[in-house]
Amino acid sequence: MKSFSRVSFRPRSGPLGPAAAGALRLALCVFAAASCRPASPPPTDPVPSVFARVILVVDGETVVVEGGERVKLIGVDSPGIRRLADGEYRGEDEPWGRDSFRHLSRLLLHRKVGLQYGDPARDAEGRRLAFVVLDGELINARLLEEGYGRYDGGSAAGAFGATLARAESSARERGRGVWEGTGRFTPPRYGLVGPPDGKFHDPKAACAALFPSEDSFRVSVREARRMGLKPCPICLKRLALEDLAAD
Numbered sequence: 001m002k003s004f005s006r007v008s009f010r011p012r013s014g015p016l017g018p019a020a021a022g023a024l025r026l027a028l029c030v031f032a033a034a035s036c037r038p039a040s041p042p043p044t045d046p047v048p049s050v051f052a053r054v055i056l057v058v059d060g061e062t063v064v065v066e067g068g069e070r071v072k073l074i075g076v077d078s079p080g081i082r083r084l085a086d087g088e089y090r091g092e093d094e095p096w097g098r099d100s101f102r103h104l105s106r107l108l109l110h111r112k113v114g115l116q117y118g119d120p121a122r123d124a125e126g127r128r129l130a131f132v133v134l135d136g137e138l139i140n141a142r143l144l145e146e147g148y149g150r151y152d153g154g155s156a157a158g159a160f161g162a163t164l165a166r167a168e169s170s171a172r173e174r175g176r177g178v179w180e181g182t183g184r185f186t187p188p189r190y191g192l193v194g195p196p197d198g199k200f201h202d203p204k205a206a207c208a209a210l211f212p213s214e215d216s217f218r219v220s221v222r223e224a225r226r227m228g229l230k231p232c233p234i235c236l237k238r239l240a241l242e243d244l245a246a247d
């Protein structure tokens with residue numbers, strides 16, 4: 001299991017609490033000299049104002065919380081996935097889309113999370129924009145640091161834009177996730193995953209043509225391997241050659 005470094009968060013106040021810390025600072029100032037000025041306040045971390053359980057993960061950047069609100073993680077632009085919505089399949093699978101979706105599901109599904117809503121309150125799709133905090137960790141930054149999406153640079157990030165941009169830079173430098181290999185999005189080399197047989201196939205192969213399209217989804221070859229899927233024995237040779245050729 002891969003271990004990811006966590007984005008660290010500064011406690012809002014020390015163990016003393018704000019009042020005691022202020023009194024201590026004042027005492028130190030009096031003690032030190034008249035020229036002592038209070039230090040500028042450290043940037044505040046997102047402070048959750050709402051706590052809610054995640055009941056559904058829609059994709060790598062969107063969850064639904066109890067009560068039915070669709071929440072978009074501020075700053076995170078995750079690769080898309082093809083999904084059923086209102087009885088129709090919409091969107092496209094992009095490299096790392098499935099992996100981002102599964103990762104966010106593992107992290108947040110059925111967990112009670114803290115939300116700090118953003119400004120603007122909603123995006124063009126009507127999703128509620130929020131910072132999501134779990135166990136003191138800002139999940140928005142974690143996803144970017146692990147390479148499960150790009151930083152979208154939206155204004156809702158506000159004072160935390162720099163934190164999110166740094167998290168993305170870290171992923172780019174390490175070639176993680178969507179930045180794998182080249183430090184930019186790699187061209188997709190898709191495999192096709194059919195009915196749940198745990199295998200992925202060459203999309204052009206005869207066996208892949210047997211899957212009804214509504215029962216299959218596309219993943220990049222690397223992503224499929226990361227998800228623990230095995231190549232179909234019939235398609236193995238072709239997929240392996242394509243994978244090598246593209247590297």
Ligand SMILES: [Zn+2]
Nearest residue numbers: 201207232235
């Ligand atoms: Zn096959």
